[in-house]
Amino acid sequence: MSSLQALCSGLPIRPLPKNRGRQAGVPHAPVRTPGLSPAEKQLALRNALRYFPPDVQNVLAPEFAQELQQYGHIYMYRFCPDIEMRAYPVEQYPCRTKAAAAIMHMIMNNLDPAVAQFPQELVTYGGNGQVFSNWAQFWLTMSYLSKMTEEQTLVMYSGHPLGLFPSSRSAPRLVITNGMVIPNYSSRMEYEKLFALGVTMYGQMTAGSYCYIGPQGIVHGTVLTVLNAARRYLDIEDLAGKVFVTSGLGGMSGAQAKAAVIVGCIGVIAEVDKAALEKRHKQGWLMEVTDSLDQCIKRLREARKKKEVLSLGYHGNVVALWERLVYELDTTGECLVDLGSDQTSCHNPFNGGYYPVQLSFTEAQSLMASNPAVFKDLVQESLRRQVSAINRLAEENFFFWDYGNAFLLEAQRAGADVEKKGASRTEFRYPSYVQHIMGDIFSQGFGPFRWVCTSGDPQDLAITDELATSVLEEAIADGVKASVKLQYMDNIRWIQEAARHQLVVGSQARILYSDQKGRVAIAVAINQAIAHGRIKAPVVLSRDHHDVSGTDSPFRETSNIYDGSAFCADMAVQNFVGDACRGATWVALHNGGGVGWGEVINGGFGLVLDGTPEAEQRARLMLSWDVSNGVARRCWSGNQKAYEIICQTMQENSGLVVTLPHDVGDERVLRQALQL
Numbered sequence: 001m002s003s004l005q006a007l008c009s010g011l012p013i014r015p016l017p018k019n020r021g022r023q024a025g026v027p028h029a030p031v032r033t034p035g036l037s038p039a040e041k042q043l044a045l046r047n048a049l050r051y052f053p054p055d056v057q058n059v060l061a062p063e064f065a066q067e068l069q070q071y072g073h074i075y076m077y078r079f080c081p082d083i084e085m086r087a088y089p090v091e092q093y094p095c096r097t098k099a100a101a102a103i104m105h106m107i108m109n110n111l112d113p114a115v116a117q118f119p120q121e122l123v124t125y126g127g128n129g130q131v132f133s134n135w136a137q138f139w140l141t142m143s144y145l146s147k148m149t150e151e152q153t154l155v156m157y158s159g160h161p162l163g164l165f166p167s168s169r170s171a172p173r174l175v176i177t178n179g180m181v182i183p184n185y186s187s188r189m190e191y192e193k194l195f196a197l198g199v200t201m202y203g204q205m206t207a208g209s210y211c212y213i214g215p216q217g218i219v220h221g222t223v224l225t226v227l228n229a230a231r232r233y234l235d236i237e238d239l240a241g242k243v244f245v246t247s248g249l250g251g252m253s254g255a256q257a258k259a260a261v262i263v264g265c266i267g268v269i270a271e272v273d274k275a276a277l278e279k280r281h282k283q284g285w286l287m288e289v290t291d292s293l294d295q296c297i298k299r300l301r302e303a304r305k306k307k308e309v310l311s312l313g314y315h316g317n318v319v320a321l322w323e324r325l326v327y328e329l330d331t332t333g334e335c336l337v338d339l340g341s342d343q344t345s346c347h348n349p350f351n352g353g354y355y356p357v358q359l360s361f362t363e364a365q366s367l368m369a370s371n372p373a374v375f376k377d378l379v380q381e382s383l384r385r386q387v388s389a390i391n392r393l394a395e396e397n398f399f400f401w402d403y404g405n406a407f408l409l410e411a412q413r414a415g416a417d418v419e420k421k422g423a424s425r426t427e428f429r430y431p432s433y434v435q436h437i438m439g440d441i442f443s444q445g446f447g448p449f450r451w452v453c454t455s456g457d458p459q460d461l462a463i464t465d466e467l468a469t470s471v472l473e474e475a476i477a478d479g480v481k482a483s484v485k486l487q488y489m490d491n492i493r494w495i496q497e498a499a500r501h502q503l504v505v506g507s508q509a510r511i512l513y514s515d516q517k518g519r520v521a522i523a524v525a526i527n528q529a530i531a532h533g534r535i536k537a538p539v540v541l542s543r544d545h546h547d548v549s550g551t552d553s554p555f556r557e558t559s560n561i562y563d564g565s566a567f568c569a570d571m572a573v574q575n576f577v578g579d580a581c582r583g584a585t586w587v588a589l590h591n592g593g594g595v596g597w598g599e600v601i602n603g604g605f606g607l608v609l610d611g612t613p614e615a616e617q618r619a620r621l622m623l624s625w626d627v628s629n630g631v632a633r634r635c636w637s638g639n640q641k642a643y644e645i646i647c648q649t650m651q652e653n654s655g656l657v658v659t660l661p662h663d664v665g666d667e668r669v670l671r672q673a674l675q676l
Contacts, residue, residue, distance in 0.1 A: 002083040008146035019078040029121040030352035031369040032072025034196035051136040079135035087507040090454035106210040115506040127345040129204025133159035158201040178203030179591035186598035205545035209588030209604040214505035215255035222259035233399035239265035241307035247318030248343035257311035270318035291315040319357035322389035335396040347596030356382035380414035387416035404556035443642040445515035447547035455537035516627035523619035530611035545602040549630025553600035563637040569601035576603035583618025
């Protein structure tokens with residue numbers, strides 16, 4: 001078993017570690033079919049071998065070639081570390097800076113088998129959200145981090161550690177870019193080739209920025225989404241007896257079962273992968289499991305009648321579940337579902353993100369590798385069937401929304417009936433959850449703020465929970481608008497439920513939705529607690545890239561931008577650069593997170609709080625920009641709530657000056673000017 005010291009000593013070459021290949025009993029990524037030419041295969045092999053000196057290339061070349069042929073990518077299984085992969089207490093990492101040790105803590109958490117979806121393929125979640133492209137990059141990155149000083153910056157090119165470069169103490173210690181492909185070549189087909197060549201990588205969001213905290217993050221987002229969906233669509237606060245149907249129990253979607261329990265409804269979640277379903281059941285996140293549709297419907301009816309709180313996992317395809325719900329409606333007149341969505345990895349529909357109803361799980365895995373064209377046809381037929389069933393249920397008092405996983409986008413491409421007459425390119429028959437449910441929350445500056453206690457001590461996390469709760473309670477006591485108070489109250493409830501439901505998987509982390517004031521106040525409170533010794537080690541602040549200003553995503557985060565700028569990515573790029581200028585410990589910019597390659601640009605950050613006045617100043621500057629950038633953009637797109645928030649922020653902050661848009665309320669002026 002390797003030690004952390006050995007892990008930081010560079011690539012293990014003399015002697016080479018034993019090649020143990022793919023580990024049995026661990027979920028593995030689907031086989032990729034990049035369609036490389038013979039010359040491209042040779043280039044992929046050359047690119048992999050350049051990490052190693054010539055005297056070992058003759059040993060490695062045949063096995064790397066075999067991996068490329070067998071799995072469609074060179075993962076370098078020989079170099080998968082023989083160590084328990086987890087977030088070790090920060091003081092155990094052999095580093096020269098606290099920042100580097102904190103980054104190592106976060107990287108190893110992303111690859112923890114309890115956290116990662118396909119740990120041996122370095123995939124954290126979403127089917128293809130990579131931390132690195134291969135294991136050589138992991139070893140080199142850990143070595144660089146162990147050497148790094150406060151006057152160096154590590155630069156990462158799509159998983160490849162370019163090197164340590166001189167910089168200043170105020171500069172980021174780490175700058176990450178993933179998938180920055182020239183726009184005209186940012187297609188799904190090109191991506192498969194470029195990834196196989198080892199020259200680009202799909203970092204998803206928090207996978208490639210080393211800031212994933214396990215499914216807790218999406219539990220929280222799903223809790224808020226379902227609560228607000230019930231308010232908007234059903235006009236209720238109490239979800240007892242209400243049924244939420246969805247699909248997916250993998251890396252991100254695995255959170256849905258726990259979210260259903262926390263909001264007090266009946267959650268029925270379909271999952272084709274038995275291993276993923278059993279994992280959530282063993283974790284205690286899924287209360288019951290069945291592979292029988294008859295039993296599923298019977299149990300749903302019982303729970304609905306008794307108003308039980310239940311999370312029920314159906315081992316089968318969600319299309320079969322939706323079609324059975326239609327059958328029940330048509331034969332009994334009873335609509336058994338109130339709210340519905342989908343959390344398959346539909347951004348990656350033809351390589352394991354979505355499984356067609358016509359095939360079993362193993363049949364689908366085989367066909368996607370042996371005949372991708374036929375597999376694609378079956379996926380698109382399955383999407384059409386799924387939408388058809390949802391459309392029938394929607395004729396009743398049932399409400400469906402797109403969870404930002406590109407489900408409706410891919411359904412449209414498959415020819416499903418999802419069109420909305422007279423709509424823009426970003427709108428469909430059913431709304432994105434940002435458009436109707438979370439959009440106004442983003443416009444007020446609320447988004448998924450999170451922190452990680454690098455001591456690994458649950459007591460430190462408990463203290464941060466207390467501090468965050470106190471900050472929000474004090475804000476309410478000082479007086480806030482009703483809409484802001486509602487969000488604060490939801491998040492106080494969330495913190496209490498998160499602790500009670502033991503939502504930590506991997507690192508000692510917490511997430512909540514907070515606005516600019518709340519984020520800054522929580523950061524300051526945590527930093528002061530570190531300074532006074534109440535918290536034993538540094539705390540890493542981050543967020544989901546899915547946030548107020550982190551992401552330009554026309555079919556998700558910015559789908560409620562109606563000024564015609566939904567396909568522009570200035571905001572995410574400015575967020576990345578602005579956070580770096582204002583004190584972030586590390587920053588990341590990605591192509592493709594959440595909704596698919598070429599469909600989005602997103603940025604994230606990590607900020608290490610170590611109890612110093614400098615850390616507090618960095619937090620104040622960086623967090624303010626990180627939020628106000630997006631609020632100001634939404635203000636300019638005509639969002640009234642964002643306009644009110646940015647005006648208030650300007651009054652409270654003498655350093656903030658924003659040109660405010662004027663109202664263009666008289667449509668007659670426009671029509672007359674255009675001679676309509």
